Amino acid sequence: MTTGTTIGTSVIRREDARLITGNATYVDDIKLLGMAHMAIVRSPHAHANILNVDVTRAANAPGVAAVFTGADIQEQLGSLPAGWVLPDMKMPNHPPIAFERVRYVGDAVAVVVAETPQAAADAVGLVDVDYEDLPAVVNAEEATQEGAPQLHDDAPGNVDFEWEVGGGDYEAASADAEVVVRQRLINQRLIPNPIEERGVVADYNRGTNQITLWTSTQIPHLVRLLFSAVTGHPEHQVRVVAPEVGGGFGCKLYIYAEEVICGVVAKILARPIKWISGRQEGYLATTHGRDHIADVEMCGNRDGTITGIKTTVYANLGAYLSTFAPGIPTVLFGFTLGGPYRMPNVSCKVYGVFTNTTPVDAYRGAGRPECTYVIERLVDMFSQEVGRDPVAVRRKNFIPRFSNGHEVSTGVTYDSGNYGPALDRALEILDYRGFREEQRAARREGRLLGVGLSSYVEICGIAPSAVAASLGAGAGLWESSTVRVHPTGKVAVYTGTSPHGQGHQTSFTQIASSELGVPLEDVEVFHGDTDKQQMGTGTFGSRSVAVGGTALYMSLQKVVEKAKRIAAHQMDVPHRQVTFENGVFYVEDIQERQMSWGDVVGEAYAAKNLPPQMEPGLEAVTFFDPENFTWPFGTHIAVVEVDPDTGETKVLRYIAVDDVGNVINPMIVDGMVHGGVAQGIGQALQEQAVYSENGQLLSGSMMDYAVPTAEDIPSYETDRTVTPTRVNPLGVKGAGETGTIACSPAVVNAAVDALSHLGVKHLDMPLTSEKMWRSVRDAKAALRAVRRERAIAGRASN
Amino acid sequence: MGHEITVTVNGKIYAGSVEPRLLLSQYLRDELNLTGTHVGCDTTSCGACSVLLNGRAVKSCNVLAVMADGSEVTTVEGLASGGEYHPIQRAFRDEHGLQCGFCTPGMMITAVDILSNNPQPTESEIRTGLRGNLCRCTGYHNIVKAVQSAAAELAS
Structure with missing residues (x-):
């Protein structure tokens, strides 16, 4: 890299100027001439046959342009596919508008198109649907039992897939082990809650047959591909734009019914169509996350050696398969069940189960938080059982430092790891020994203080296409970039990644500016428009810099290489003698022979004196497909206090030491950690999507679902260790x-630790005040009962 | 059916006829094209739509446009003046108090309200003051720092 690099420095974000002034354009800010507004009639029943849909009253309402039922346009709408296919997995039909049966509250049954959003919303209530109610099931384990209501004829027992991964021989290991701990863990259902809900604007040009979709998505290129696959509209006549996107966290990572419906309706009516989700509508129609019922166990010896882990998981998929749903509780869950530990024996079985609920798919971390929660809760339970400090048990079982690949028992190869220093640093920030003393003193005063650790390894840089395909991915997961140097020397960078808050415009500018030696302001980053960057995959799985940033780096190398050849030709020296540094091409030891960036770029376009056979211009395209995933790791520590009188659990300190390899912009990375931790604390303490037994979403609005506020969570203490990866030339992991991924088990471990002297061994999330108050009360009552019995027994023996 | 209203928004006077049920948030976004004010929920929970109404922060989804008749409204578009960012805008940028930017206009408006009532708030007072505004990206850490930084700048 050139000197004068900004890599590794906290450059202020370039996207902020528009965001702090109200000049950004989100989907709902787009207005097109002649645009109509769409509203969706959604099922109030979790499971019902559609007997009749009468649109007469709605169609005649003021301002209504058209009403469509599923039956009207099922041919054009097609069926929404799953993009991740596991062995022997079932693929039930998923019509964007249901026309025979609805399978969850929120399933679309008709759409109304009107001149204003208000008129469309008014007319929704005028669509008369006759339903025949059917029994519903919302719990994944119950859905697999005999006699449970059946959702799809082609998925008997509601089981979409049974998936297994493992290594070694867990059963033999547990038979030989001195200690086995077992627990049922509930990883509750969550609602992702980006503050911008979803929305779509669709436009159709009759003259060119082009459909344009502006949609709040993380994956414009995959939306283009899947929209075309579903509707049959030619892919090269579809343009998808992700404008400013107000957060995603995984829930904008799919082809959604509304994207298909808006595009098809715009084409039928030949006018622009806008649909903007309300929040309560989004709670029903945008994917949820997590929802695992897991029976887990860990075995090992009294000296603290862990020898194996086993899980059996019922993963709730909701009513239909969302795009990536089958990959989340399987591939992104099972392969890292050894975590950062030598774990010779792993056994993992996952049942993917349909229920009458909103589809479940990725939510920030996507499979890896569930995995880390299983491991890190078990490590604490195991530590308690063998009577050893949880820090010592973790340290004893860590895989020793490695820099060039370590194959674990599940068959995957971690890229690089050095787990001890991250743990050490986190303990140092906390002052672990000091805390334990403070905890003892607090207990004497009746205060409930606890500390919890979470050491993790995760899979990032979601790519290697061949590996992903062998595991079920339905599309290549490479990333693409274009670098286009304009004749004036200004640089346009195009990436197939599609940020929604991650600051790519800044970090990708830093990479380009550092490699080309041009000022930051001479670089512009374009993303999220399939007409600008033609090919791409998108932003998810912490892949953007590791895969997309590397694709950019490689295009920059190509541009520099060509520019050096032009400079060499101009300076009449062999091109190997040309060095490029800080925006200057020069020949070693010959001071007067040098050319500026601008001069060389000018020559590339003037094209009057280029090397023989060289094409004019200066641009490059790269498709980058790494050989492996990347495997970030770290240790997080939470300190909590539980109020014995109210049960309120407060996180007093939160320490995050992460190792994500090299870092482009530390400020942005810290910000990512902060936001993730807040969501982790939210899951641990307060968030939960709750369904009634008959499938009504009880936590159906932001008044009922507890997104953390600024008052609910603390400030964070962050630090990093740096163990670069060799999977990509930037050495970045994601x-x-x-x-x-790290947070929720740290908080739960801390809360259990706070109550451990009362005999509490496990608590299921979320740790609401009521749950904690009851736990404290019950634990104290149990202790009193034991003491009473001892006293009675003592008296009797006297 | 329309009601005649006159509202001063970011120092400019607007007069026109609105439906009685039209929300102030809809009026600003759809009638005046001031789309910097965002709508993130339908239960007055998220605060993304916060604007200053006669100097106090309100959730504009919870105010009817007709109720704003004769009032002065400041939106995110009106925070900067004379080509200079408001200190709160500068602080949000410098402290990385935003990621996706969707909650940011409402956050900044609420922060202005907090600081106008309490120029030197404690961290706890800032967190309490912001509890009506949800952010899902930043974990609030840098938002709190931004408000502290703006407070320091305004005091100097």
């Missing part, structure tokens, strides 16, 4: 999800 930092978008470490917070949610």
Whole structure:
């Protein structure tokens, strides 16, 4: 890299100028001439046959342009596919508008198009649907039992797939082990809650047959591909734009019914169509996350050696398969069940189950928080059982430092790892020994203080296409970039990644500016428009810099290489003698022979004196597909206090030490960690999507679902260790999800620790005040009962 | 059916006829094209739509446009003046108090309200003051720092 690099420095974000002045354009800010507004009639029943849909009253309402039922346009709408296919997995039909049966509250049954959003919303209530109610099931384990209501004829027992991964022989290991701990863990259902809900604007040009979709998505290129696959509209006549996107966290990572419906309706009516989700509508129609019922166990010896882990998981998929749903509780969950530990024996079985609920798919961390929660809760339970400090048990079982690949028992190869220093640093920030003393003193005063650790390894840089395909991915997961140098020397960078808050415009500018030696302001980053960057995959799985940033780096190398050849030709020296540094091309030891960036770029376009056979211009395209995933790691520590009188659990300190390899912009990485941790604390303490037994979403609005506020969570203490990866030339691993992956078990471990002297061994999330108050009360009552019995027994023996 | 209203928004006077049920948030976004004010929920929970109404922060989804008749409204578009960012805008940028930017206009408006009532708030007072505004990206850490930084700048 050139000197004068900004890599590793906290450059202020370039996207902020528009965001702090109200000049950004989100989907709902787009207005097109002649645009109509769409509203969706959604099922109030979790499971019902549609007997009749009468649109007469709605169609005749003021301002209504058209009403469509599923039956009207099922041919054009097609069926929404799953993009991740596991062995022997079922693929039930998923019509964007249901026309025979609805399978969850929120399933679309008709759409109304009107001149104003208000008129469309008014007319929704005028669509008369006759339903025949059917029994519903919302719990994944119950859905697999005999006699449970059946959702799809082609998925008997509601089981979409049974998936297994493992290594070694867990059963033999547990038979030989001195200690086995077992627990049922509930990883509750969550609602992702980006503050911008979803929305779509669709436009159709009759003259060119082009459909344009502006949609709040993380994956414009995959939306283009899947929209075309579903509707049959030619892919090269579809343009998808992700404008400013107000957060995603995984829930904008799919082809959604509304994207298909808006595009098809715009084409039928030949006018622009806008649909903007309300929040309560989004709670029903945008994917949820997590929802695992897991029976887990860990075995090992009294000296603290862990020898194996086993899980059996019922993963709730909701009513239909969302795009990536099958990959989340399987591939992104099972392969890292050894975590950062030598774990010779792993056994993992996952049942993917349909229920009458909103589809479940990725939510920040996506499979890896569930995995880390299983491991880190078990490590604490195991530590308690063998009577050893949880820090010592973790340290004893860590895989020793490695820099060039370490194959674990599940068959995957971690890229690089050095787990001890991150743990040490986190303990140092906390002052672990000091805390334990403070905890003892607090207990004497009746205060309930606890500390919890979470050491993790995760899979990031979601790519290697061949590996992903062998595991079920339905599309290549490479990333693409274009670098286009304009004749004036200004640089346009195009990436197939599609940020929604991650600051790519800044970090990608830093990479380009550092490699080309041009000022930051001479670089512009374009993303999220399939007409600008033609090919791409998108932003998810903490892949953007590791895969997309590397694709950019490689295009920059190509541009520099060509520019050096032009400079060499101009300076009449062999091109190997030309060095490029700080925006200057020069020949070693010959001071007068040098050319500026601008001069060389000018020659590339003037094209009057280029090397023989060289094409004019200066631009490059790269498709980058790494050989492996990246494997960030770290240790997080939470300190909590539980109020014995109210049960309120407060996180007093939160320490995050992450190792995400090299860092482009520390400020942005810290910000990612902060946000992830807040979501992790939210899951641990307060968030939960709750369904009634008959499938009504009880936590159906922001008044009922507890997104953390500024008052609910503390400030964070963050630090890093740096263990670069060799999977990509930047040495970066990915930092978008470490917070949610590590956090929840740290908080729960801390809360259990706070109550451990009362005999509490496990608590299921969320640790609401009521749950904690009851736990404290019950634990104290149990202790009193034991003491009473001892006293009675003592008297009797006297 | 329309009601005649006159509202001063960011120092400019607007007069026109609105439906009685039209929300102030809809009026600003759809009638005046001031789309910097965002709508993130339908239960007055998220605060993304916060604007200053006669100097106090309100959730504009919870105010009817007709109720703003004769009032002065400041939106995110009106925070900067004379080509200079408001100190709160500068602080949000410098302290990385935003990521996706969707909650940011409402956050900044609420922060202005907090600081106008309490120029030197404690961290706890800032967190309490912001509890009506949800952010899902930043974990609030840098938002709190931004408000502290703006407070320091305004005091100097």
